[in-house]
Amino acid sequence: MSSLRVVVWGENVHEHKNPKVGAIYPKGMHAAIAEGIRERIPGAIVATATLQEPEHGLSEERLAKTDVLTWWGHLAHDQVSDAVADRVQRRVLEGMGLIVLHSAHYSKVFRRLMGTTCSLHWREADDKERLWVCNPGHPIASGLGPQFELPAEEMYGEPFLVPPPEEQVFISWFEGGEVFRSGCTWRRGNGRIFYFRPGHETYPTYHNVTVRQVIANAVRWAAPQGHWPEVGKSPNARVHPEPIRPKP
Amino acid sequence: MSSLRVVVWGENVHEHKNPKVGAIYPKGMHAAIAEGIRERIPGAIVATATLQEPEHGLSEERLAKTDVLTWWGHLAHDQVSDAVADRVQRRVLEGMGLIVLHSAHYSKVFRRLMGTTCSLHWREADDKERLWVCNPGHPIASGLGPQFELPAEEMYGEPFLVPPPEEQVFISWFEGGEVFRSGCTWRRGNGRIFYFRPGHETYPTYHNVTVRQVIANAVRWAAPQGHWPEVGKSPNARVHPEPIRPKP
Amino acid sequence: MSSLRVVVWGENVHEHKNPKVGAIYPKGMHAAIAEGIRERIPGAIVATATLQEPEHGLSEERLAKTDVLTWWGHLAHDQVSDAVADRVQRRVLEGMGLIVLHSAHYSKVFRRLMGTTCSLHWREADDKERLWVCNPGHPIASGLGPQFELPAEEMYGEPFLVPPPEEQVFISWFEGGEVFRSGCTWRRGNGRIFYFRPGHETYPTYHNVTVRQVIANAVRWAAPQGHWPEVGKSPNARVHPEPIRPKP
Amino acid sequence: MSSLRVVVWGENVHEHKNPKVGAIYPKGMHAAIAEGIRERIPGAIVATATLQEPEHGLSEERLAKTDVLTWWGHLAHDQVSDAVADRVQRRVLEGMGLIVLHSAHYSKVFRRLMGTTCSLHWREADDKERLWVCNPGHPIASGLGPQFELPAEEMYGEPFLVPPPEEQVFISWFEGGEVFRSGCTWRRGNGRIFYFRPGHETYPTYHNVTVRQVIANAVRWAAPQGHWPEVGKSPNARVHPEPIRPKP
Numbered sequence A, B, C, D: 001m002s003s004l005r006v007v008v009w010g011e012n013v014h015e016h017k018n019p020k021v022g023a024i025y026p027k028g029m030h031a032a033i034a035e036g037i038r039e040r041i042p043g044a045i046v047a048t049a050t051l052q053e054p055e056h057g058l059s060e061e062r063l064a065k066t067d068v069l070t071w072w073g074h075l076a077h078d079q080v081s082d083a084v085a086d087r088v089q090r091r092v093l094e095g096m097g098l099i100v101l102h103s104a105h106y107s108k109v110f111r112r113l114m115g116t117t118c119s120l121h122w123r124e125a126d127d128k129e130r131l132w133v134c135n136p137g138h139p140i141a142s143g144l145g146p147q148f149e150l151p152a153e154e155m156y157g158e159p160f161l162v163p164p165p166e167e168q169v170f171i172s173w174f175e176g177g178e179v180f181r182s183g184c185t186w187r188r189g190n191g192r193i194f195y196f197r198p199g200h201e202t203y204p205t206y207h208n209v210t211v212r213q214v215i216a217n218a219v220r221w222a223a224p225q226g227h228w229p230e231v232g233k234s235p236n237a238r239v240h241p242e243p244i245r246p247k248p
Helices: A019-024 A031-038 A059-063 A082-096 A102-108 A108-114 A209-222 B019-024 B029-039 B060-065 B080-094 B102-106 B108-114 B209-222 C019-024 C027-040 C060-065 C082-094 C104-105 C108-115 C209-222 D021-023 D029-040 D062-063 D081-096 D102-106 D108-116 D210-220
Strands: A005-010 A047-051 A067-071 A095-100 A121-133 A148-158 A169-172 A179-188 A189-194 B005-010 B045-050 B068-072 B097-101 B123-134 B147-156 B167-174 B181-189 B191-196 C005-010 C045-050 C068-072 C095-101 C121-133 C147-157 C169-176 C178-186 C191-196 D005-010 D043-049 D068-072 D095-099 D121-133 D147-157 D169-174 D179-186 D191-196
Touching: A005 A031, A019 C019, A031 A047, A031 A067, A031 A209, A067 A102, A067 A209, A082 A095, A082 A108, A082 A189, A095 A102, A095 A108, A095 A209, A102 A108, A108 A179, A108 A189, A121 A179, A148 A169, A169 B167, A179 B167, A179 C121, A189 A209, A189 B191, A189 C108, A209 C068, B005 B029, B019 D121, B029 B045, B029 B068, B060 B080, B068 B102, B068 B209, B068 C209, B068 D005, B080 B097, B080 B191, B080 D068, B097 B102, B097 B108, B102 B108, B102 D005, B108 B181, B108 B191, B123 B181, B147 B167, B147 B181, B191 B209, B191 C169, C005 C027, C027 C045, C027 C068, C027 C209, C060 C082, C068 C104, C068 C209, C068 D147, C082 C095, C082 C108, C082 C191, C095 C104, C095 C108, C095 C209, C108 C178, C108 C191, C121 C178, C147 C169, C147 C178, C169 D169, C169 D179, C178 D169, D005 D029, D029 D043, D029 D210, D068 D102, D081 D095, D081 D108, D095 D102, D095 D108, D095 D210, D102 D108, D108 D179, D108 D191, D121 D179, D147 D169, D147 D179, D191 D210
Parallel strands: A005 A047, A005 A067, A067 A095, A095 A189, B005 B045, B005 B068, B068 B097, B097 B191, C005 C045, C005 C068, C068 C095, C095 C191, D005 D043, D005 D068, D068 D095, D095 D191
Antiparallel strands: A121 A148, A121 A169, A169 A179, A179 A189, B123 B147, B123 B167, B167 B181, B181 B191, C121 C147, C121 C169, C169 C178, C178 C191, D121 D147, D121 D169, D169 D179, D179 D191
């Protein structure tokens, strides 16, 4: 089997604006996320791409060679070009896996694939978050116990305006009294999509070993199961050459 | 429009064994549930049925005239006859609505319709429960705010082994640190099913005005939208009399 | 109960370009569709809107007072402004029903709500189409037999690249040998969506009594069940004023 | 990776009663199905089991070591013991894959997992069947073209009374004018389920190379992705030892 090719996309803005974020992620959040995947998927080819690169680092050629894309963004969703958002959407429909992280619930890519606002409630107050596993046998929960905790995170609360998830992998409990569907899967076309809630920029969440385990599990789970290259074509079908014989 | 015909089914065992339960529900839990529906759906014909009646109060004739059935059971799931469980299941497939309450997650009727164990975690420790609305526009959440609280309830925790709900109406937060998908809908055949978590027998939950509002909303929502009387038939189809002409 | 307010949207281009279409639909396809709904839903307020009107006839004010919108388009999907497409999408999420007809599978509105290409195969060869009812108890199939036929229609064939339908109401059989999921439902936010395949402009499909019955049934089915006005807001949540007491 | 362990279950009744069936499948239908899987999945350990064996060949020990089970039955669904049906259901929930073939739509195992009647229409008239691929990128359609044909088969027609499939892989077109959802997937607990329509006993369907390809693809697809051994337990949860600190 050929190597799994992963691209970790990072908006890469907070890291340079907010010293607190820069201190937690000196090489960028994307570098920490990529490191966690490399550690856990031996043989995977894990690269990064950022908003600031030409075509945001996501050229047609590169996406064509990408099996799974992870996406973190927050401040600059609108700076992602429509052309690149369209390109990512089409590649997901063809079969590329997509892992959507935290505030990327509001990314162009995720909103286009969901068709909804993807809105939610939020609070920054160092809430303890406890993530419960809803299907202990799910590959994305592999190696986890019944729940795991993050000592402090931004809170996200329901209602989360997405289409009904096909699988509920995690639901979060927050110290301040809220709940959130924090691990959800969907399929669109031939691609698998996983939304994973944790990862506010001011916390060291992407250094957490369990969070890294979940992301690596999700990357493996989202690896393409097949390919559908003509996903956007609407061909004119000829009449089948063999005439259909009527039933007597 | 003709009146909505509702049957509230109660196991009616705890009420006679446990003085605490008898004190909260002197006429039985089913009587309190029925009262709440009557208050909120003027014109509805709301009757009760219990385990102890012949055919558990659910004869073929009676079910045929029932639009929505609510079900509470706990200690005596096994005493419900297979014949009655089969009958209820078939009526749901035909179009009767079914509201499954609290410990009825383990009822024969619900387990047969779901095809799974319907297992979960639980704890009796007077946990505060906060139920969050996941879709504020859903008819079952009509008239509610973003969340509502029950001061003390039994805790139910994930994983809840059911097929993926079609709609997530409520998710519960528990004071002890757990979460639960406490309001879920499914459709089976032509029938609508709503599972609603609250209602442990030792708490006055079915006297709570918001709980009563949710149950009445759910009864209205689950009213039959159509009828499919031949739901279990596998007829032999004749060849269509008009011969199909082949395409030239 | 107040009257159901329906807007029938028509692209209104073929009717003026192609004499064959103009002969079948002298007042426009939208007029025929509206007439069919008026006939079957007494008391409904059924109006039309077309591409050529200011804001395509779908101002903010008008959409706010619309319960169900039907949409037919083909040649001019790109001429629908992004602002109006966004507006319709948001109203569906709030609770407005949407009936998507035939070639509107490629409309901006439907593609945005689905998140997929909505592509398919097609052929114009006067195929006989037979539509089978997959759930005889579904409100959209009310009054129909097991199947109904259209003597000649454009063929649409699988694969149809949409998210998995929540309900399969119809599947079409075509004389030339193809199949298609021709009646599908989805919910997005609080809105109900029904895609219905028949309706190529060169056939008198919207004069067919069964097709009219299906569309009227669908309009009734898609009527708003509730309202979610803040569907696109992501509010900052205050900490709940009442402190959470830890479990002993 | 350890070898995939497959058990092909056959009712094994028609083969001994009907000379026509015995001539097509001299070693039994199960032997032909097993042969097709062995040819296409090198290294898989493929065994058979039949109704007539003790515990129908499906002891607790054997099922515990089975990754994917295929099931064909028709005449003797009622002779399958409830204990074995329960056991298979529980193993599917834990993670075992299940491939349900043709008339096994009426098997105890499938009906319990679906919760519905699984009824349909049928006709034995040597109909040509054309199966269309609804998702060309799906692993179960790997290696197939847009459609494939069986020259003569029993017809199955809609309505097919099952819960909404999570993925529609195939839809069949029949020469006599019917359609059927002939390739459907569901997940229950941690197990994957695939229903595949073709395979009437009087036709050499399980010798067809494309049918064999689909079954082998499905077996690979249904291989367990994880394990959930405590699938039927409802444990009493202790209060989490670390007290929850209230939000200030």
